[in-house]
Amino acid sequence: MIIRCYGARGSIPVSGKQYMKYGGNTTCIEIRSKNDEIIIIDAGSGIRQLGKRLLKEQRFEYTMIFTHSHWDHILGFPFFKPAHDEKTTINLMGCPLAQGDIKKLLAKSMGSPYFPLSFDQLKANINYSPECSITFKIDTIEISSINLSHPNLGAGYKFVEDGKTFVFITDNELGHRHRGGRTFDEYAEFAKGADLFFHDAEYTPEQYEFTKTWGHSTYIEALNLALAAQVKEFGLFHHNQDRSDTDQDVIVGKCREIIKKEKNNMACFALTQTTELTL
């Protein structure tokens, strides 16, 4: 299983020389199965880059799943070039955990007067599965989901192929239980022993004083979850819009110090919009 990140920024795309290392694009993750089947998670601004890559590779069929439909997770969809190509087939999985009919939500985001082209003008063949179970399978990858603790609901996912596990939980507030949200222990159980784990680490504890109930975690809470779940590699995700590369490096350094003090050998890093990992 190959995991590629095309955007790890939270809330809004950003640009500037202070963001060159970790990048300014919002959430988009690509997973390739061992048979090279393609799963796309979320359509933040990072999906633009992924779309160009897929066209270059002449790949026209993918499954798309969504964590939820907040702007930063869908705003790249109209700029995903394969959606404008009639050779393309997109299988949209509309999990009820991710706020209902994702096709309707995407169409609404492109509706007049918000966007010049309507969803119906897209040339791709877009299939929609109105329901998804808590567990489902795409090619050789077993997928299970867990409710997020986030305003307006959402889903986190676990991907398992040949005994290797990747867990992706973003937009999840560990310090406050939103409607439908789970407990810290339930998230730890879901991620238990994962080879690779990405979690929302939007805030510093100081920032969180002012942002409680906004739907995101501090990097300390995210790290504590990764430690409790005994994952092998932990990636900080959904970087705050104002966090410079230097500040992000400091946070990664602090996390590594804590891990060392705990006499743990978990690897820790922050996602960039060009990170590629193989399990």
Ligand SMILES: [Zn+2]
């Ligand atoms: Zn977000």
Ligand SMILES: [Zn+2]
């Ligand atoms: Zn969100």
